[in-house]
Amino acid sequence: MQALTRPSDYVDASSPQGEPDAPINAPKLGFVGALRFAWRQLTSMRTALLLLLLLAIAAVPGSLVPQRSSDPNGVIQYFRDNPDLAPVLDKIQMFDVYSSAWFSAIYLLLFVSLIGCIIPRTKHHYQAMRQRPPRTPARLNRLAVHREQNLSGGSTGEAITAARDLLKKSGYRTEIYTGKDGVASVSAERGYLRETGNLLFHSALVLVLVAVGFGGGFGYAGQKVVVEGQTFVNSLVDFNSFNPGRFVDTESLPPYSLKLDKFDVEYETKNINAYGQAIDYTAHVTSRDVDGDTEKHQIKVNQPLRIDGTNVYLLGNGYAPKVTVRDPEGNVVFTDSIPFLPMDTNLTSQGVIKIPDGLAKQIGMIGFFYPTAVEQTSGAFASNYPDLIYPTLSLNVYSGDLGINDGVPKSVYSLDTDKMTEIAGRTIGKKEGGTAPLKLMPGQTQNLPDGLGTITFENVNPHPKKDDYAGSVARFASMDIHRDPTQVWVGIFAGLILLGLLTSLFIPRRRVWVKATEGADGTVLMEYAGLARGEDPGLREAVDNIAERHIRALGAVPDEAREGNVEA
Amino acid sequence: MTLDLISVYALWSAIALYAIAFVAFAFDLARRSAEVAAAADEAAEKAAAAERAAAGEPVAVKALASATVGSAGAGKARPGRPAGGTLTLEEDHSGTVTASRSISLRIGVALSILGFLLHLTAVVTRGVAAGRVPWANMYEFAMTGTAVIVAVFLIILTRVDLRFLGAFIMGLIVILLGLSSLNFYIEVAPLPPALQSAWLVIHVFVATTGTGFFFLGFALTALQLIQARREAAGTALSAKRFRFMATLPSSQRLDNLSYRVNIIGFILWTFTLIAGAIWAEAAWGRYWGWDVKEVWTFIIWVVYAGYIHARATRGWRGNRAAWLSMIGAVTVLFNFTIVNLFFKGLHAYSGL
Ligand code: HEM
Numbered sequence: 001m002q003a004l005t006r007p008s009d010y011v012d013a014s015s016p017q018g019e020p021d022a023p024i025n026a027p028k029l030g031f032v033g034a035l036r037f038a039w040r041q042l043t044s045m046r047t048a049l050l051l052l053l054l055l056a057i058a059a060v061p062g063s064l065v066p067q068r069s070s071d072p073n074g075v076i077q078y079f080r081d082n083p084d085l086a087p088v089l090d091k092i093q094m095f096d097v098y099s100s101a102w103f104s105a106i107y108l109l110l111f112v113s114l115i116g117c118i119i120p121r122t123k124h125h126y127q128a129m130r131q132r133p134p135r136t137p138a139r140l141n142r143l144a145v146h147r148e149q150n151l152s153g154g155s156t157g158e159a160i161t162a163a164r165d166l167l168k169k170s171g172y173r174t175e176i177y178t179g180k181d182g183v184a185s186v187s188a189e190r191g192y193l194r195e196t197g198n199l200l201f202h203s204a205l206v207l208v209l210v211a212v213g214f215g216g217g218f219g220y221a222g223q224k225v226v227v228e229g230q231t232f233v234n235s236l237v238d239f240n241s242f243n244p245g246r247f248v249d250t251e252s253l254p255p256y257s258l259k260l261d262k263f264d265v266e267y268e269t270k271n272i273n274a275y276g277q278a279i280d281y282t283a284h285v286t287s288r289d290v291d292g293d294t295e296k297h298q299i300k301v302n303q304p305l306r307i308d309g310t311n312v313y314l315l316g317n318g319y320a321p322k323v324t325v326r327d328p329e330g331n332v333v334f335t336d337s338i339p340f341l342p343m344d345t346n347l348t349s350q351g352v353i354k355i356p357d358g359l360a361k362q363i364g365m366i367g368f369f370y371p372t373a374v375e376q377t378s379g380a381f382a383s384n385y386p387d388l389i390y391p392t393l394s395l396n397v398y399s400g401d402l403g404i405n406d407g408v409p410k411s412v413y414s415l416d417t418d419k420m421t422e423i424a425g426r427t428i429g430k431k432e433g434g435t436a437p438l439k440l441m442p443g444q445t446q447n448l449p450d451g452l453g454t455i456t457f458e459n460v461n462p463h464p465k466k467d468d469y470a471g472s473v474a475r476f477a478s479m480d481i482h483r484d485p486t487q488v489w490v491g492i493f494a495g496l497i498l499l500g501l502l503t504s505l506f507i508p509r510r511r512v513w514v515k516a517t518e519g520a521d522g523t524v525l526m527e528y529a530g531l532a533r534g535e536d537p538g539l540r541e542a543v544d545n546i547a548e549r550h551i552r553a554l555g556a557v558p559d560e561a562r563e564g565n566v567e568a
Numbered sequence: 569m570t571l572d573l574i575s576v577y578a579l580w581s582a583i584a585l586y587a588i589a590f591v592a593f594a595f596d597l598a599r600r601s602a603e604v605a606a607a608a609d610e611a612a613e614k615a616a617a618a619e620r621a622a623a624g625e626p627v628a629v630k631a632l633a634s635a636t637v638g639s640a641g642a643g644k645a646r647p648g649r650p651a652g653g654t655l656t657l658e659e660d661h662s663g664t665v666t667a668s669r670s671i672s673l674r675i676g677v678a679l680s681i682l683g684f685l686l687h688l689t690a691v692v693t694r695g696v697a698a699g700r701v702p703w704a705n706m707y708e709f710a711m712t713g714t715a716v717i718v719a720v721f722l723i724i725l726t727r728v729d730l731r732f733l734g735a736f737i738m739g740l741i742v743i744l745l746g747l748s749s750l751n752f753y754i755e756v757a758p759l760p761p762a763l764q765s766a767w768l769v770i771h772v773f774v775a776t777t778g779t780g781f782f783f784l785g786f787a788l789t790a791l792q793l794i795q796a797r798r799e800a801a802g803t804a805l806s807a808k809r810f811r812f813m814a815t816l817p818s819s820q821r822l823d824n825l826s827y828r829v830n831i832i833g834f835i836l837w838t839f840t841l842i843a844g845a846i847w848a849e850a851a852w853g854r855y856w857g858w859d860v861k862e863v864w865t866f867i868i869w870v871v872y873a874g875y876i877h878a879r880a881t882r883g884w885r886g887n888r889a890a891w892l893s894m895i896g897a898v899t900v901l902f903n904f905t906i907v908n909l910f911f912k913g914l915h916a917y918s919g920l
Binding site for chain 2: 009010011045046049052053056059060063069097098221268271274278279281300301302304311313480484487490491494497501502535537
C-alpha cells in the first residue's frame with residue numbers, strides 16, 4: 001500500500017535507519033516498459049532530492065557573478081575588468097543564471113517530478129480518506145506503544161463502545177472489529193490532515209511557479225524620473241525605460257497622470273554619529289484620472305502608491321539643477337531642470353547638459369553639483385552635507401559635435417567627448433589662458449567661453465532669500481511603475497505553502513487500537529496500543545491519555561503506566 | 569553613562585559569563601570521559617574475572633561483556649527511556665553510561681542563565697538607546713541573534729535535557745559574539761528610510777530565530793555524526809576518542825532531536841522568505857529579484873528542504889541526511905558573514 005502512495009524509495013520516520021537500498025527493478029522489455037521505468041525514476045524521492053540539491057548548487061554562481069536582471073551596470077563593469085573571462089562566462093549564461101537554459105532545466109524537471117509525485121498521491125489519499133481504519137492487529141503487545149490494565153469486571157461490549165466514543169471525540173476515525181477469536185476491538189486513525197497538508201504544500205509550490213510565470217508574461221515595469229513640479233503620464237512614450245511582458249498590450253496602459261508636487265527629505269540632526277543621514281523621504285503627488293478627477297497622495301520608500309491596477313514605487317531621488325542658456329543676444333536657447341545622479345551619501349551629483357541648437361557651436365557640459373560645497377586641499381570640491389546649505393554647480397564645457405545628429409539615441413546621463421574640445425574645465429584651466437570649470441550658485445549667471453553666450457543656474461525658490469538656499473534647487477524622484485496581475489496570487493499561494501507546511505509537519509498521523517478481552521475469571525483485560533506514521537514524538541503520551549480517560553470513564557483507576565516491552 | 573555604553577558593558581559581561589559557563593560545561597564533558605574510562609576499566613576487569621571464574625558459563629560472560637557496563641560503580645545502566653520519537657526507533661543502549669550528577673554541569677547552566685540575563689539587558693538597552701528594534705545592522709543582528717540562540721537553548725532545556733550541548737553552544741556563542749563585538753561595533757544610528765517598516769521587526773526577527781534553531785540543529789547533528797562513528801566502530805567503552813559520547817543519547821535519538829529542531833528552523837525560514845518577498849515588493853517594487861541575499865536565503869531553504877527529503881529517502885536516512893543538515897548550517901553561517909560583508913547587493917545593511 002505504501003508503494004502506491006509514495007515513491008517507491010520513500011521511507012517514513014518509523015522505518016529503521018540504515019535500511020539497505022531496495023533493488024532497482026530491471027525495466028520490463030519494450031518501449032512502454034522503458035518509459036514507465038524512466039517515469040518511476042523521475043518521480044522517485046531520490047531524483048527529487050538530487051534535483052533539489054542541484055537547484056541549490058545551480059543558484060550559487062548567480063550570487064558570485066553580477067546578473068543582468070539585478071545589476072546590469074555590474075555586468076558591464078565585469079566585462080571591462082575581465083575581458084577574457086567575461087565572454088566565456090556569457091556563453092554559458094553566467095550573467096543570466098536564473099533564466100538560463102540549465103537553471104530552467106533543473107527546476108522544470110523538478111516540477112515535472114513534483115507533479116508526477118502529487119497526482120498519484122492525491123488520488124490515493126482521496127481513497128484512503130474514505131476507507132475504514134485497518135483491522136486490529138492480532139497481537140497489540142508487539143506494537144511500539146502498548147499498555148494494558150485489568151479491570152475487575154464489566155462488559156467488554158460497553159468498554160469498547162465507550163472507547164469508540166472517546167476516540168471519536170478526540171478526532172479519530174473509528175471502526176469496531178471482532179477478531180477471529182471473537183475479541184472486540186476499536187481501530188482508530190487520525191491525522192489524515194498531515195498528508196493533506198503535505199499535498200497542499202507541494203501543490204502550492206507548483207501554483208506559485210505557474211503564477212510567477214503568468215505574472216512575467218502579463219506584467220510590465222517602467223521607470224520614470226520626475227522633477228518637482230513636473231507631471232508624468234502613464235503611457236509608453238513617457239517612460240525613461242520600459243520592460244513589458246510578452247503579452248502586454250502597451251497601447252492600453254491605465255491612463256492616469258501623476259504630478260510630483262513636492263519632494264521632502266528629512267535629515268538626522270541630533271545624533272552626531274549619524275549627522276546628515278537621511279531619515280525620511282516623502283513624495284507628495286497629485287494623480288489625475290481620465291475624467292480629470294484629481295487626488296493627493298504620498299509615496300514613501302516602503303509605502304508605494306497603488307493606483308489603477310499599478311503600483312508606483314519610490315526608488316531614488318536627487319537634485320535636478322535648473323539651468324538656462326542664452327545666446328550672445330540674450331535669447332533663451334535652452335532652459336530645463338536636469339536630474340543629476342547622486343554619487344555619495346552627501347549627494348555629490350553628476351549630470352550632463354547638452355545644447356544641440358541655438359549657439360554658434362554645439363556644446364555639452366559635464367556638471368557636478370554639491371549641495372553643500374567645501375573646497376578640499378587639492379582644490380577640488382566635495383559635498384559634506386546632503387541638504388542645500390551652500391549649493392554649487394561646477395561645469396566642464398565642451399564644444400564640437402555632440403554626436404546626436406545621426407539619430408542614434410544617446411543616454412541623457414553621458415556625454416561622448418570624442419569629437420569635442422574642452423573649452424572650460426580642470427585640465428584646460430591649468431593651462432595658459434585656459435578657462436577653469438564654471439562655478440555657479442543658484443541665481444548666478446556666467447559667460448560661456450569663446451563668447452558663445454551665457455549660462456544661468458536658476459534659483460527655483462519663488463521667494464529667493466539671501467544666504468538661505470533652502471528650496472533653491474529642485475529635487476527629482478525616480479519612480480518605478482509596475483503592474484503584476486498575479487502578484488496577489490503568488491502571495492496567496494505562498495500562504496498556502498506555509499499552511500501546508502505547518503499542517504504536514506505538526507499534525508501527527510497515528511493509529512490507536514483499544515481491545516477488551518474477557519478473562520476466564522470474569523476480569524476484563526484492556527489493551528491500548530498506538531502506531532505512528534511518520535515523525536510523532538507525542539504518541540506515547542496520546543495513548544496514555546486515551547487509556548487513562550477511558551479507564552476513568554469506566555469508573556476504574558488507572559494503574560501506573562505499564563509500558564510495552566519494546567523500549568524497556 | 570549613556571544607555572548605549574551600558575549595553576556594551578552588559579554585553580561584555582555576558583560574554584565573560586558565557587566563557588566561564590563554557591569552561592564549566594567542558595569540565596563536565598571531561599569528567600564524563602573520566603567516568604566512562606573508569607566504567608570501561610571496571611567492565612574489562614569484570615569480564616576478565618567472569619571469564620576466569622566461569623569458563624563453563626559462556627552465556628553469562630557474553631552478557632557481561634557486551635551489556636551496558638556500569639551496572640555498578642561510577643556509571644549506572646541507562647534506564648530505557650521513551651524514544652521520545654517514533655516508536656520503532658528502538659534504542660540500543662549497549663555501550664552507554666549514565667553520567668552521574670555533576671556540579672560543573674549545574675554551574676554551567678546557572679552561568680548561562682545569568683549570562684543570558686545580562687545579554688538580554690544589552691539587547692534591550694541598545695534598543696531603547698536607538699529608539700527602535702535592536703536588529704538593524706551586523707553588530708545588532710549578531711547580538712540579538714545570539715541572544716535568541718541562548719534563549720531557545722534555555723527554553724528547550726526545560727523540556728528536554730540537552731545540557732550536554734552546553735559546551736558547544738557556549739563555545740560558539742562566545743566566538744560569534746566576541747568576534748562581532750570586536751569587529752562590527754558601530755554607534756547607534758537611526759534607520760534609513762528603506763528599513764523603516766514593520767517588516768524589519770517581523771522578517772528580521774523571524775530570520776534570526778530561525779537561524780537560532782538551525783544553529784542548535786547543527787550542534788545536535790555534529791554530535792550525531794560523532795556518535796554514529798562511535799557506534800559503527802563498536803560501542804566499546806575503552807575507545808579512546810570522544811569518551812564522553814558514551815554518556816550522550818544514541819545517534820538515532822540525536823537524529824530525531826536535530827530533525828525536530830531543524831524543521832522548526834525550516835518553518836521559520838519559510839516564513840522569512842515569504843515575509844522578505846512581501847517587504848521587497850513594498851521597498852523595491854518587486855517581490856523577488858535574485859538579489860544576492862535573496863539568492864542565499866533561497867539556497868538555504870532548498871538545502872534544508874533537501875535535508876527533510878533525505879530523511880524520507882531510502883539510502884539517505886541517517887548519516888547522509890545529517891551531512892545535509894551540516895551543509896545547511898554552513899550556508900546559514902555563510903549567508904550571515906561572507907554574504908553580508910563581501911557581496912554587493914540591495915541588502916546593504918551591515919552598517920559597516
Ligand atoms: C519543488 C520541489 C520540492 C520542494 C521544495 C519540496 C519540499 C518539501 C518539504 C519542505 C517537505 C517537508 C514538509 C512536508 O512534509 O510537507 C517535503 C516532504 C515531502 N516531499 Fe517534497 N518537495 C519538493 C518536491 C518533491 C517531489 C518531486 C517529491 C516526489 C518525489 C516529493 C515528495 C515528498 C514527500 C514524500 C514528502 C514527505 C516526507 C516525509 O514524510 O517526511 N517532494 N517536501
